Amino acid sequence: MEHKSVLIIQVGSAPEPLRQAHGDIPLWFCELLGYLPEEVDIVRVFEGETLPAPDASRVAIITGSWAMVSDRLPWSEKTAEWIRDAMAIQMPLFGVCYGHQLMAWALGGDVEYHPQGREAGTQTVYLNAAAANDPLLSHLTEPFPAHLTHRQTVTRLPEGASVLASSAHDNHQIVRYGPRAVSVQFHPEMTPEIATDLLRLNRANIEKEGTDADRLVAGVLPAPDAAEILRRFVQDVTGYSKARRSIHAAQ
Numbered sequence: 001m002e003h004k005s006v007l008i009i010q011v012g013s014a015p016e017p018l019r020q021a022h023g024d025i026p027l028w029f030c031e032l033l034g035y036l037p038e039e040v041d042i043v044r045v046f047e048g049e050t051l052p053a054p055d056a057s058r059v060a061i062i063t064g065s066w067a068m069v070s071d072r073l074p075w076s077e078k079t080a081e082w083i084r085d086a087m088a089i090q091m092p093l094f095g096v097c098y099g100h101q102l103m104a105w106a107l108g109g110d111v112e113y114h115p116q117g118r119e120a121g122t123q124t125v126y127l128n129a130a131a132a133n134d135p136l137l138s139h140l141t142e143p144f145p146a147h148l149t150h151r152q153t154v155t156r157l158p159e160g161a162s163v164l165a166s167s168a169h170d171n172h173q174i175v176r177y178g179p180r181a182v183s184v185q186f187h188p189e190m191t192p193e194i195a196t197d198l199l200r201l202n203r204a205n206i207e208k209e210g211t212d213a214d215r216l217v218a219g220v221l222p223a224p225d226a227a228e229i230l231r232r233f234v235q236d237v238t239g240y241s242k243a244r245r246s247i248h249a250a251q
Contacts, residue, residue: 004058005238006040006041007043007052007058007060008042009051009099010026010043011062011064011079011102012066015066015201017197018197018198022193022194025063025189026040028190028191028194029063029189032188045079046065046067046076047075048075054085054086054091055089056091058237059091059092059094059237060086060091060092060093060094061096062099062183063099064096064149065097069098069101069105069111070113070152076102079102080105081106083102090178090181091180093182093183094184094230096188100183100184100185101150101152104154104161104175107158107161109156109157110156111152112155113152114150114152114153117151117209118205118206118209118211119150119169119170120148120149120206120216121148121195121217122221123146123148123167124144125143125166125174126143126165127143130164136182136229136232136233136236137164139225139232144225144226145222145226146184146188146225147187147220148167148186148187149198149202150170153172154172154185157175158177161175161176161177164176173185173186174229180237184226188223188227188228188229190223192220192221196217200217
């Protein structure tokens, strides 16, 4: 069997309107990283697909989801166990949103609903002092915009984890668990177009919660620095540095 250096652990599927317009979540990651879907392994754990054994020569990306970590769904708990096994052999891991929260939970932290509710739209992420010496973030010297959509949050970090960045709403925007394990609350894989369509799709819920959805839509910005964090993480492991390409154009 062909060895593929990137494993995408898919923990949820985008709503149908987003899939029709932009494809499903793994495609968003592939477009960011410059891979075609057939060049990576995609395991849909939320549909019961089985993960391969952890492998320190590969990099695993754990995606976002519309599920909640605190529900402790069976597939999620199995994935948490896999994360612990992967950490034991120092397999490179990168968690995004749900994946960020699941990594924290799997490694001994806590995840709950955020007491201030939803964080959505393009928000500013602020680096802290520890980020200045982190090689993954060396391209960043100032706060940067990132696309966000979440209602749960990491409320307690695992022992040994360190926070590298925060936002006004959430203290844990970038967390490092070890030399080869990082997670982010924001979505580096989202383009402004995806972020805008998601806000429009969630308009009713956002406005029910007391936030002006039109203001959030108007505030959507490109987020290249956020995207570069994931791109650099994967490049450091795989040595793959192909420029971002459009999969739709390639097909």
